[in-house]
Amino acid sequence: xxxxxxxxxxxxxxxxxxxxxxxxxxxxxxxxxxxxxxxxxxxxxxxxxxxxxxxxxxxxxxxxxxxxxxxxxxxxxxxxxxxxxxxxxxxxxxxxxxxxxxxxxxxxxxxxxxxxxxxxxxxxxxxxxxxxxxxxxxxxxxxxxxxxxxxxxxxxxx
Numbered sequence: 001x002x003x004x005x006x007x008x009x010x011x012x013x014x015x016x017x018x019x020x021x022x023x024x025x026x027x028x029x030x031x032x033x034x035x036x037x038x039x040x041x042x043x044x045x046x047x048x049x050x051x052x053x054x055x056x057x058x059x060x061x062x063x064x065x066x067x068x069x070x071x072x073x074x075x076x077x078x079x080x081x082x083x084x085x086x087x088x089x090x091x092x093x094x095x096x097x098x099x100x101x102x103x104x105x106x107x108x109x110x111x112x113x114x115x116x117x118x119x120x121x122x123x124x125x126x127x128x129x130x131x132x133x134x135x136x137x138x139x140x141x142x143x144x145x146x147x148x149x150x151x152x153x154x155x156x157x158x
Contacts, residue, residue: 027142027151028069031055032062032087033077033105038128042075045135049151051142062087066097072145073138078106078113085113085120092121101141105130 029051031042039055046053051072054065059080066074074091078084084104091097104117107128114125123141126134135153143150 026050026052027072027146027148028052028054029138029142030062030065030069030071030074032059032075032080032084033057034059034080035077038077038105042135045153046138048154049135049139051151059084059087063090063094063097066091066100067094070097071100072142073101073103075103075105075138078104078117079108085116088117088120088122101145103137103141 029046031039031046031053032055033039033042034057036057039057043053043055054069054071056062056065059077059082062074062076065071076084076087084106088102088104091100091102098121101123102121103124103126104114104122105126105128106113109127117125124137126137132153139150139153142148
């Protein structure tokens, strides 16, 4: 199924997969990064793993998207128009999203920030640039959240 850019509450987001919730579910991941190319790369990799994805470049929508779609995993960039740590704290306080798996993504290697994210409830913390091992983390969390075998992580096509 091709990646489709759709409007959601007036904002352009990437979506791959059927919006029909009655279909047999493929796990869904939510990707939020202020860099569209990161959203696109992670979305393509998710598709190769057999996952559906929603991608957004505006952190204002993360909590609403998470409540509405209940993704298996949220990949959340720290440095955005809203601090990703604040979004993480809001997700973990909300009864509808507090049990969702969250991986924080950052370009800055900082042990203090990593520790704060983990204390706020992040399930993992990863650095940019990321490699294939990052998608292995996503696969592990999807399997844990959904109670299914880990999606197969395949190398990107050259």
